[in-house]
Amino acid sequence: MAEKASSRVKTLNSFIKWAAQFNDGQYLFRGVSNESYEIEASAYRRLPKGARNNPAWLLRINQDLIEKAQLLGHDQKNEI
Numbered sequence: 001m002a003e004k005a006s007s008r009v010k011t012l013n014s015f016i017k018w019a020a021q022f023n024d025g026q027y028l029f030r031g032v033s034n035e036s037y038e039i040e041a042s043a044y045r046r047l048p049k050g051a052r053n054n055p056a057w058l059l060r061i062n063q064d065l066i067e068k069a070q071l072l073g074h075d076q077k078n079e080i
Contacts, residue, residue, distance in 0.1 A: 043058060043061045043062050043065055044058060046061050047061065
C-alpha cells in the first residue's frame, strides 16, 4: 500500500480546491485532528481502557453526550 502524504488546509478556498478532486462515489470525513486515531466512535475513545468491554459505560457516555448536545440546542430544527 502506498504511503499517503498529509498536509493541512489553511483556508476555505484551499479546502474547496482540495475537495473538488472527490467528485465520484461516496466519502466519509472522520473529523479528527490526528490521523493516528483508530476508526472508533469518540464516545468509545472516552472510555477508560479497562472499561471498553462494558456496554453500560458506553451507554452512559453516549447519554451524556446527547444531553449536552440537547442543552446546546442541537436537537432543534431550524425553521425559517
